[in-house]
Amino acid sequence: MFDDFFIRALVAGIGVALVTGPLGCFVIWRRLSYFGDTLAHSALLGVTLAFTMEFNIALSVFIISSLIALILIQLQKRTNLPGDALLGLLAHSSLAVGLVVIGFLTFIRFDIMGLLFGDILAVSVDDLLIIWIGGALILLTLKFIWKSLFASTVNYELAEAEGLNPDRAKAIFTILMAAIIAISIKMVGLLLITGMLIIPAAMARNLSTSPQSMVIYSIIGGLLSVIIGLFTSLEFNTSSGPSIITAALLLFILSLFKIKQSIKLKN
Amino acid sequence: MSSDKNILVKLNEAGLFINDKWLVKGVSLQVEKGKIVTLIGPNGSGKSTTAKIALGIYKKIDGSVEKYTNKVGYVPQKISIDWTLPLRVNDFMILTENLNIEKIDEALSLTGVIHLKDKNLGDLSGGEFQRVLLARAISKKPELLVLDEPVQGVDFTGEIALYELIKKISDELNCGILLISHDLHTVMSATDHVVCLNGHVCCSGSPIDVAKNNEYKALFGEQASQILSRYEHTHDHIHTDEGEVKKN
Numbered sequence: 463m464f465d466d467f468f469i470r471a472l473v474a475g476i477g478v479a480l481v482t483g484p485l486g487c488f489v490i491w492r493r494l495s496y497f498g499d500t501l502a503h504s505a506l507l508g509v510t511l512a513f514t515m516e517f518n519i520a521l522s523v524f525i526i527s528s529l530i531a532l533i534l535i536q537l538q539k540r541t542n543l544p545g546d547a548l549l550g551l552l553a554h555s556s557l558a559v560g561l562v563v564i565g566f567l568t569f570i571r572f573d574i575m576g577l578l579f580g581d582i583l584a585v586s587v588d589d590l591l592i593i594w595i596g597g598a599l600i601l602l603t604l605k606f607i608w609k610s611l612f613a614s615t616v617n618y619e620l621a622e623a624e625g626l627n628p629d630r631a632k633a634i635f636t637i638l639m640a641a642i643i644a645i646s647i648k649m650v651g652l653l654l655i656t657g658m659l660i661i662p663a664a665m666a667r668n669l670s671t672s673p674q675s676m677v678i679y680s681i682i683g684g685l686l687s688v689i690i691g692l693f694t695s696l697e698f699n700t701s702s703g704p705s706i707i708t709a710a711l712l713l714f715i716l717s718l719f720k721i722k723q724s725i726k727l728k729n
Numbered sequence: 730m731s732s733d734k735n736i737l738v739k740l741n742e743a744g745l746f747i748n749d750k751w752l753v754k755g756v757s758l759q760v761e762k763g764k765i766v767t768l769i770g771p772n773g774s775g776k777s778t779t780a781k782i783a784l785g786i787y788k789k790i791d792g793s794v795e796k797y798t799n800k801v802g803y804v805p806q807k808i809s810i811d812w813t814l815p816l817r818v819n820d821f822m823i824l825t826e827n828l829n830i831e832k833i834d835e836a837l838s839l840t841g842v843i844h845l846k847d848k849n850l851g852d853l854s855g856g857e858f859q860r861v862l863l864a865r866a867i868s869k870k871p872e873l874l875v876l877d878e879p880v881q882g883v884d885f886t887g888e889i890a891l892y893e894l895i896k897k898i899s900d901e902l903n904c905g906i907l908l909i910s911h912d913l914h915t916v917m918s919a920t921d922h923v924v925c926l927n928g929h930v931c932c933s934g935s936p937i938d939v940a941k942n943n944e945y946k947a948l949f950g951e952q953a954s955q956i957l958s959r960y961e962h963t964h965d966h967i968h969t970d971e972g973e974v975k976k977n
Contacts, residue, residue, distance in 0.1 A: 491814050613824045616810060623784035623803040623875065624825040670815050671849065 467583050468696060474585045475688030475706065477593040478646040478658065481600050483681030485642055486663030487673070488635065491615050495660050496546060497534075500553040501640055502655045504530040505647050506560030509577055513570050514563075520592050520644045527640035530556060557652075580651030580703030582692070589648055596645040600638050607631045612673065650703040661710040662687060668717035683713050735761040737873045737905040742792035743782050745775075752778045754791070754929050758922075760873060760905040765896070767908045767916045770926035776909045777806050779926060780875050783907055798873050802866030804859075806877035806909070812851045818861055819846050826869045836868030837861070839894060841887070855882035863891065867898055874898070874906045888912070892919060 489498055508523030515522070530552055537548050564572050573581065585593075604611075607630075614621035614628030621628040643655050650658050662683030663676070670676035691706030737760050744754035753775030760766050760783070768776045782790055784803060810816070822833045837843040840860040845853060853861065863879050876895065880888045892915045899906050910916050916923060917936040924933040 491811070493811075493813075609825070609827075616814060616816065616821070616824055617805070617808055619781070619784075619786050619805055620803055620808070621825065622786045623781075623805075624801050625799045626825055667813070667815065672815055672817055672820050674820075676815055 468692070470585050470587070470590060471582045471692055471702065472689070474582060474590055474593050474649055475692060476685060477590070477597050478642075478649050479662070479684030479688045480681060481597040481642055482646070482658045483662060483666075483684045484601070484604055484677045485638060486659040486661075486684070487666065487677050487680050488611065488615065489639075489656075489659050490663045490667060492635075494639070495656060496549050496553075498639060498643070498656045498659050500534070500549045500556075501527040501530060502643050502647075502652045503553040504556035504560075505643055505652045505655075506577060507556050507563070508644070509647070510560050510563045510567065513567060513572075519648070520596065523647055524640050524644035526556075527643050528637060531636045531640060575701075576651070577647075578651050578653045579701055580647070580649050580654060582649045582702045582706075583695075585648055593645050593649075596641060600641050600645075603634060603638060607634050611635055650706060654703050654707050657707040657710065658684065658687075661707065661714055665710070665714040665717040668714075668721045683710065686713060735763075737762060737796075737798050738783050738907070739795045739797075740779070740783060740792065741795070743779075743794055744791035745778055745782060745787055746791060751928065753782070753926065756782070756792075756924075756926070756930055758924050758930070758933070760907050762872070762905050763899060763903045764921040765899055765906045765908055765919060766922045766924065767910055767920040768924050768926055769910065769913070769916060770931070774926045775928055776926055777877055780877050780907060780909060784875055796873075798871075800869065800872040802869060802871035802874045804862045804866045804874075804876045804879045806881070808862065810850065816850045817846075818842070818848055818850060818853070821850050821861065822865050822868055824865065828868055832868055832870075836864040839867065840864040840891065856884060856887065859883050860887070860891070863894075867902075870902055870904075872902075872904050874904055876906060877909045878911065879908070880910075880912075895919070 489495055504527055505523045508526035509519055511517065511526060512519040512522040534548060534552055537543070537552075538545060541548070543551075564574070576584070610621055610626035610628055611631040611634075613624075613626050614631055618628055642659070643652075646655055646658065663680040665683045666676045666679035669679045687706050687710035690712075691709040692702060694700065694709065695702040695705040739759040740756050743756045745752045746754075756775075756779050758766060758779075768779060770776055778787075781787055782794055783796075784801065785794065785796055818837070819833065822828065822836070833846075834843060837846060840863050842857055842860045842864060845857060845861065850858070850861070859880065859882050863876070866874060866876070866879075874895075879895070880891045883891060892912070895906065895908070896919045898904065908916075908920065920936055922933065923936050925931045
């Protein structure tokens, strides 16, 4: 069944969309879009590390992204620079360092475009295993910390006062962000991962009235984007990652009509 | 001592030093089961800070805080909720603990906002939101309730009803309440213990003691705001401009 590259791509995409749906909601709620972007940029460094040390790509991306997240937290504590400046600094410098390192690795032929924009059509059965097992672990962990993460997203002090340990939830969530980037980098590439996190969740916000419904719409939006994007890329021979994100954008635009209606109803 | 078992939270000489100044210093107090302890004092006297210390929100404090319960309900003075979240009253009620429908409905009915259950939290008025906050805090039947000006923005008749409700909850659930209030009428009628703060504990005791010691009756003749700002009592110390305390 997994012999066909297209089936493998679909299964991989569906696996990623199931995880980016709920995580993306938290990215929007906690205003972490640019944070996700920074982790994704740093993933290039992780990929080069994997090639030089002959290491598993997903694992080394996970390690490097977590490391960058730790550095960010330290820089926030020790400097007076605003958060967005630090994020920009880390995002672009880690991307640049990654590209420089690639320049030294002349013995390996790199598919830079594949790294930046993903190559879902090249996923192997091993990649599928990483996506589905890793994805299941991410979702299970998220379910475990859901209550305290959500409560502290609404109000930190309430969560802390009523014994939900928001700091622990935040730390675990940061690790989950690094993990989703690690398992999905091959599919949408490091420049488009944040799109997969944000756009379906943003669409879902337009349609939903409760946190649960937003998560469900976000998953559905991600799944539709993957399916529509992959079939269009097959049909028109466009690159698959960008096609998926474009499909997500179209769904977002459609969701805007729903807002218009509900605003009209209110007036 | 036999009363030790009833202690829910105890502050020993607790204080908080942030940005080169003491927000509050040397506060000792304890909240016991079934008792209402009220913090009074002028703006900036450290009432909310003291409440947050008791709740364990601040990590690096001076002195110590002993908390003997994890069943806590909290109504903060200020709450900023990010409206990027789609959140109905019903979702907010189960924010920190999963409750069944009966408990949610019961708490919302008690504070008179059951009709708002499916409304978006962002669409509520200030007073309505305050009632929802109180409902959420009592719905989980906590052992310790910390209420930081729980009736701000609530209409006059509602205010009286809610204070009666708070008193009733304290009796029925036998929970301890740490209350911050500007309404001295309520403070004096419903509380077991009053702590007057002004960066430190100025005086404390039963409402009657505090009232007697501080010419309470005379104070009540004045307007409510003046009662608060000029809460006169015999100082054995003076406050310097730097917030230091000097003995006379």
